[in-house]
Amino acid sequence: MTADEHHSSKYVINYFRKARLEYERLDGSQKVFVNKGLARISRLGMQAGQPLKGDLSLCRKLKNKKMGLRIVFTQDGEKINVIQIVAIGQRADKIVYHFSNLSGLLKI
Numbered sequence: 001m002t003a004d005e006h007h008s009s010k011y012v013i014n015y016f017r018k019a020r021l022e023y024e025r026l027d028g029s030q031k032v033f034v035n036k037g038l039a040r041i042s043r044l045g046m047q048a049g050q051p052l053k054g055d056l057s058l059c060r061k062l063k064n065k066k067m068g069l070r071i072v073f074t075q076d077g078e079k080i081n082v083i084q085i086v087a088i089g090q091r092a093d094k095i096v097y098h099f100s101n102l103s104g105l106l107k108i
Contacts, residue, residue, distance in 0.1 A: 009042040011080045022085040030069055034085055037062045037071050041082075046075045059083065 015023070026034060041048045041062065049062035052072070063070040072084040 009039075011042050011045045011075070011078055013038055013042050013082060014076075014079045015082045016084070019082045019085050026069075026085070030067060033064050033067055033069055034071060037064075038082070041071070041073055041080050045080060049073070 023031070023034060037048075046060055049060040049071070051057070052059045052061055056072070059072055059074045061070050061072050070084070070086045071082060072086070073080050073082050075081070
């Protein structure tokens with residue numbers, strides 16, 4: 001994140017443990033997209049990305065179809081919780097959005 005982006009950040013990014021591990025497994029070009037996405041999310045909060053539905057209606061997603069990447073996030077006060085960063089090919093039956101229990105995910 002550049003100094004200008006840091007000064008314009010409104011929200012603190014907090015990773016769930018699984019999201020941090022997923023981020024660490026990304027290659028360099030994938031991290032570039034995710035870093036830009038996280039900078040956008042830190043500026044715009046829940047105004048960034050598209051809303052999800054159903055059990056995840058309190059979450060939003062930011063995606064790059066060409067790269068097959070999705071960032072799933074939600075807001076908690078002035079913090080943005082990054083729940084999942086997923087690098088996928090073809091999405092099969094919405095597997096990206098299958099969470100057994102959001103409250104059971106551990107933050108780091």
